[in-house]
Amino acid sequence: GAGVSQTPSNKVTEKGKYVELRCDPISGHTALYWYRQSLGQGPEFLIYFQGTGAADDSGLPNDRFFAVRPEGSVSTLKIQRTERGDSAVYLCASSLRGGPFDEQFFGPGTRLTVL
Amino acid sequence: KQEVTQIPAALSVPEGENLVLNCSFTDSAIYNLQWFRQDPGKGLTSLLLIQSSQREQTSGRLNASLDKSSGRSTLYIAASQPGDSATYLCAVSPRPQAGTALIFGKGTTLSVSS
Numbered sequence: 013g014a015g016v017s018q019t020p021s022n023k024v025t026e027k028g029k030y031v032e033l034r035c036d037p038i039s040g041h042t043a044l045y046w047y048r049q050s051l052g053q054g055p056e057f058l059i060y061f062q063g064t065g066a067a068d069d070s071g072l073p074n075d076r077f078f079a080v081r082p083e084g085s086v087s088t089l090k091i092q093r094t095e096r097g098d099s100a101v102y103l104c105a106s107s108l109r110g111g112p113f114d115e116q117f118f119g120p121g122t123r124l125t126v127l
Numbered sequence: 128k129q130e131v132t133q134i135p136a137a138l139s140v141p142e143g144e145n146l147v148l149n150c151s152f153t154d155s156a157i158y159n160l161q162w163f164r165q166d167p168g169k170g171l172t173s174l175l176l177i178q179s180s181q182r183e184q185t186s187g188r189l190n191a192s193l194d195k196s197s198g199r200s201t202l203y204i205a206a207s208q209p210g211d212s213a214t215y216l217c218a219v220s221p222r223p224q225a226g227t228a229l230i231f232g233k234g235t236t237l238s239v240s241s
Binding site: 016045047052053054055056057060068071103105112113115116117118119120121123 | 131158159161163168169170171172173176178216218220227228229230231232233234
């Protein structure tokens, strides 16, 4: 089947605006992760979902960031009052059960630019 | 706090050379280590995953080794090709429990010239 998909591929917004980034995981994968990758850096963890619930949101930088996964499949990362420092590539990954043996499969990412 | 370092940050080699990419981590209490490839503007492709109880994994021209006690892993690429040009990322899974987020290094950008 298809891999992890993310939309949009690119998003340009103005400082202070609200944005939503979408992730479609691999069908049947219960675990879903969001990471953020700034230029020249490795990806950094934001939040992990097991099914519909956020099992670990310790990586969210502040309360402007929020994510949901209401039906246990598609997830949306929401950023309020965007700041220029939020500019980065936002990567989504999914794995079968979220276990330590499970490989994480990554999507192509959404490149967010805040002007 | 677990930190992952990759050396060198960039590497340029002529086609056909064998090469080694290095990854080190500060806390040996990892569950597994993965090597990824990232092409410009693309997501991450998993290359090799080594469980903490394993010493190495091989896939085609790639061989990854793990020395958990010394906090080191190497990715060996044999007979490099221009198509190998990409950024290679090393990531560790720091806790033996479900849902563990990966901790990444900054990557090594490889350029193989023909």
